[in-house]
Amino acid sequence: MKLKKVFVTGILTAVLLSGCGSQSNNTISRNASTSDDSSSPASTDEIENYTRYADYTPVKAEDAGITSGSAGNILVAYFSRSSNTSLDGVDAVSSASLQVQEDGTAEGNAQQMAEWIADETGGDLYPIQTMYTYPVDYDQTVDVGEGQDSDGVHPLLINPIDLSSYDMIYLVYPIWHYTLPAPMVSFLEDYDLSGKTVCCFTTSGGSGFGDTIEKIQKAEPDADIVEGITVSQSSVADAEAEVRSAAADLQTSYAPAQEENMTEKQTIQIQIGDQTFTAELEDNETAAAFREKLPLTLQMQELNGNEKYAYDVSLPSDAESVGTIQAGDLMLYDDDCLVLFYDSFSTSYSYTKIGHITDPDGLADAVGNGSVQITFSAE
Ligand SMILES: Cc1cc2nc3c(=O)[nH]c(=O)nc-3n(C[C@H](O)[C@H](O)[C@H](O)COP(=O)(O)O)c2cc1C
Numbered sequence: 001m002k003l004k005k006v007f008v009t010g011i012l013t014a015v016l017l018s019g020c021g022s023q024s025n026n027t028i029s030r031n032a033s034t035s036d037d038s039s040s041p042a043s044t045d046e047i048e049n050y051t052r053y054a055d056y057t058p059v060k061a062e063d064a065g066i067t068s069g070s071a072g073n074i075l076v077a078y079f080s081r082s083s084n085t086s087l088d089g090v091d092a093v094s095s096a097s098l099q100v101q102e103d104g105t106a107e108g109n110a111q112q113m114a115e116w117i118a119d120e121t122g123g124d125l126y127p128i129q130t131m132y133t134y135p136v137d138y139d140q141t142v143d144v145g146e147g148q149d150s151d152g153v154h155p156l157l158i159n160p161i162d163l164s165s166y167d168m169i170y171l172v173y174p175i176w177h178y179t180l181p182a183p184m185v186s187f188l189e190d191y192d193l194s195g196k197t198v199c200c201f202t203t204s205g206g207s208g209f210g211d212t213i214e215k216i217q218k219a220e221p222d223a224d225i226v227e228g229i230t231v232s233q234s235s236v237a238d239a240e241a242e243v244r245s246a247a248a249d250l251q252t253s254y255a256p257a258q259e260e261n262m263t264e265k266q267t268i269q270i271q272i273g274d275q276t277f278t279a280e281l282e283d284n285e286t287a288a289a290f291r292e293k294l295p296l297t298l299q300m301q302e303l304n305g306n307e308k309y310a311y312d313v314s315l316p317s318d319a320e321s322v323g324t325i326q327a328g329d330l331m332l333y334d335d336d337c338l339v340l341f342y343d344s345f346s347t348s349y350s351y352t353k354i355g356h357i358t359d360p361d362g363l364a365d366a367v368g369n370g371s372v373q374i375t376f377s378a379e
Helices: 002-020 032-036 044-051 109-121 138-151 182-190 212-219 240-261 285-292 363-367
Strands: 074-078 098-100 106-108 124-127 168-174 197-204 224-232 267-272 275-281 296-303 307-310 329-333 337-341 350-357 372-378
Touching: 044 138, 074 109, 106 109, 109 124, 109 168, 109 197, 109 240, 138 182, 168 240, 182 212, 197 212, 197 240, 212 224, 224 240, 267 363, 275 285, 275 363, 285 350, 296 337
Parallel strands: 074 124, 074 168, 168 197, 197 224
Antiparallel strands: 098 106, 267 275, 267 372, 275 350, 296 307, 296 372, 307 337, 329 337, 329 350
């Protein structure tokens, strides 16, 4: 059984370390410049510290990015072996640590749980990723994880995220060597979760939460740390209802405090032919400036079967990588191109969000295949 290796090598390491007289202290020095720029070459020290426990070639991780949800103030951050290694050629069906999806792709247990939670709560989904992937081989990963834990190695993370807009954070992670995986320790070191509600969900071979709740509370003394549920690696496939229900209950319990801070969103009307759609505006400078321009009638051009656009709508911009576009999104491209999307898809482009049509049913038919006249008006 795979887990046995954890226990056996754990004892071995303890013996070896006590034989040396003192525990080594090879914490990787992590700072903003290295974690902000994942393309910068890591020092020999970093690679050495990261890979000293197993014989494999270090591989730079591929950026998995954030998937936006609808809630706005909820983040589901997860660490999972799947998003920190290459699963090419791995037999997902026989692995206790992987869930096979309908499309045949494999996902880690924590990743699967995080996706259910994000879908249930409308939270943004964020994979915590190390700069270097872990070995493909499971047992080697156990060796590396255990070595990092006992040597206090906190691996460099990539994809820094701005947490300021989140009030509630679901942290989803596996138990490694009875405790937090080293990358989770890195995450807690890199980010200040003060004032936020942090709901913890774990998956493991049987170690439950281990000592992780205490460790997270110690690392984040000014955050409200809440125990969610723990799911055994062998039960994840059947745990969807349980995970969703626990996540929803926590959201209900902690939602009132968040609702107090939420201001009612401003709405505008979007007239296309004889149909009128209502859109909620973002609470930002761009949306406010757009509202000032209304009423506005534009001849909007067709692009790619998913958007209508019009130039010469100059607005203040603060573009961000949006990840996923939803049908009904109204955005600014560059600083003068208004875009109304009528289909959903993933994108690597950056936009400034302006608003979103609350019920985009019928939008694609209303805008048709070619250019179309659209009137935007404040209520
Ligand atoms: C490096 C490593 C260490 C582990 N240590 C433990 C442990 O101490 N106790 C336990 O119950 N399971 C342990 N496991 C099993 C994982 O917690 C379990 O398979 C989990 O469901 C994996 O989630 P993931 O697929 O999202 O990575 C370990 C797995 C790995 C890779």
